[in-house]
Amino acid sequence: MDLAYPLTETVEIDGKTYKLNMSFDNVLRLIDMLNDKQLDDITQIETGLYMLLGVELDYPIEKKEEIFYQIFYETIGKEVEENIPVDLDGNPMPQQKEDQIYSIKQDAPYIYASFYQDYGIDLYEMQGKLHWEKFKALLEGLRPDTKFKEIVNIRTMELPTGKGTEKQRKRIKELKEYYRLHDEP
Numbered sequence: 001m002d003l004a005y006p007l008t009e010t011v012e013i014d015g016k017t018y019k020l021n022m023s024f025d026n027v028l029r030l031i032d033m034l035n036d037k038q039l040d041d042i043t044q045i046e047t048g049l050y051m052l053l054g055v056e057l058d059y060p061i062e063k064k065e066e067i068f069y070q071i072f073y074e075t076i077g078k079e080v081e082e083n084i085p086v087d088l089d090g091n092p093m094p095q096q097k098e099d100q101i102y103s104i105k106q107d108a109p110y111i112y113a114s115f116y117q118d119y120g121i122d123l124y125e126m127q128g129k130l131h132w133e134k135f136k137a138l139l140e141g142l143r144p145d146t147k148f149k150e151i152v153n154i155r156t157m158e159l160p161t162g163k164g165t166e167k168q169r170k171r172i173k174e175l176k177e178y179y180r181l182h183d184e185p
Helices: 024-034 041-053 061-075 078-082 108-119 132-140 147-156 166-178
Strands: 010-013 016-019
Touching (some): 024 041, 024 132, 108 132
16 A cells, blocks of 8 residues: 555556456455365456456456456555565465464454444445455554454464463463464365
């Protein structure tokens, strides 16, 4: 997000401008679809393009793939790609589960409640309206006393050391276990 420039709302493909559907709920469904191991690449590319553009494109699949990945990485995957650690050859390093501190899917009730508590925003009423970039900025900007931020804090909290901390250590371990992320299907 760069406040000096408008949010990405359109894309130009071969001289024709298309309006992008960058609402947060559409982007979340798109990410779900891309993570669905039962869908083949062609289905994911064609469905992804339709989700973003709302129209069928009449191009060979290779061109559709190029268009889809360009749109995806310029709008949604930019930060993902920039934040992936790489080895000396430039290959992506495997990510450990511990690196992930929240899941939009698993933490959805806490995110919903926190948006309502902090901003008075009902995310269900904002479906189809709230831009993905705005959603991400608001999510990161939630106050520490919201349920979502409290849970993220628990997951990242270090266990205390020293004399007389056993009770506190036990309670933090219980909370970490209760709020731990589960493998997503």
